Amino acid sequence: MKSTVISMENVTLHFPKLSSLLSMVTGVFKKKDNKFTALRAVTLEVKAGEVFGLIGKNGSGKSTILRVMSGIYPPDEGSCYVSGKVSLLAGIGTGFSQHQTGVENAMLYGSILGHNESEMTEKLPEILEFSELGDFIHEPIRTYSAGMKARLGLAVASAIKPDILLIDEVLGVGDPQFREKSKTRILNLVEQTGTVVIVSHSFGLMKDICDRVGVVHKGKLVMVGTPSEAIDAYYEITE
């Protein structure tokens, strides 16, 4: 029996809506809901070594689940437990500085993702090689194309070795060759990492790599099952 490494118990999360002074005054007379409920009593367990997928329509709450797991939003009700170092891969290249070089940005992004100086110094050669940027690596990244930035970002992001990896739709960047290469790299990362939770719209990929898949709809985790069961359920719900 494998141990549980992620455990969400009845997690409910609200986002407050901000009201202006004027609507506050007029709002006294109207009963109005001033919050948006993003997650409703989500209960979910992920075992060590498992690749767990989350599917659902845009805005259903898939990404929010990952953000609760990584500590970005604390749940309003219920609780979330994890075991080990958690890393969230989302929005590749967050915090890039347009006016600094590729190398500087690699260090910057690495530190944003939680690496210390010695880890980054050690990983830098590998990151630079994977990014295939050649001499451009010493140019400010404002001169880069979108694909080049994405490559650099992915190279840094995929150099991490967490205990639990959360992936939020980061595949499909760059040209077809790089996309293939990055898919392989992510798959390697998934293999090496003990436990992975992945959010993606590419059902083919989900079928290939996930042990179990959950379907999220309007903030609720409606079902958990094998990838094909979940994908069938997804089409049923969204139709």
Add this chain to the structure above:
Amino acid sequence: MSGENIVEVGLKPPLIKAPIYTLREVLQNKFLIRNLVVREIRGKYRNALLGYTWTFIEPALLAIVYYFLFYMLAGNPDELYAMWVLIGIIIWGCFGKSLQASVSSLTRNKNTIHLVYFPRIVFPMTAVMGNIVTTLMSCVVVFPIMMIFNLPLTIYALLIPASVFLAGFLATGIGVMLAPLNCIYRDIEHLIRFIVRAGFFVSPVMWTYEMALERGMFGEAAVYNPMLTPITLARHGLEGHATTLPSTVIALCVGFGILTWLIGSYVFEKYERRAVKYL
């Protein structure tokens, strides 16, 4: 890996320890903070022909303007007056910019906050440290001034960088306290901008501690302004002598800084996680 070491996400030490463990978080993230500070400074002086020299051209130009303003209003100022104003502008600028930047630090970094988690105290700290670094660079301007006015370069010149740190420290507590609130109501940011402008005149930027003392009551009231200490210390350092500020005034200022840090770090840790949901 066993199920026993499973821990609640985002569990923090008791709030009462906030002033200490936020400092520990800052130390643990120094590589990140250094990178973010560099990013901020690079961003500020990008594509500028004069680059970092703007750090001291700006206060120097302001000092000239205020010198003429004062000359027209009061006539015949002391020959060192322009220098006093210059160092006043530099030190006050460190406080004002640090305060504004730290108050708006969470709102400015909302994209990062939504996508990665690291201790959020890093954001206001980066804002303050970035301004301390640029202010230290602008302090280079004091060397030519010392030569022009034949002021001796003594050990007391170290009072100048010390005042820069003190000014930044005074801004930290207040900035950290207000940053989460600013996520909810951006009014804070606008209010702080006004306070920084008004505070410029209430603090000894265009006037000095010694001038205030000559005015009796006014001088007695002025010592309760925490910013009097860093600005006056820097001026005494520039003049190359030990400070004549009473130690009670200095203690009052440092005490204010520590008190605002204690309250600020507590407020930040208590509200930060709720506040970022508004971003």
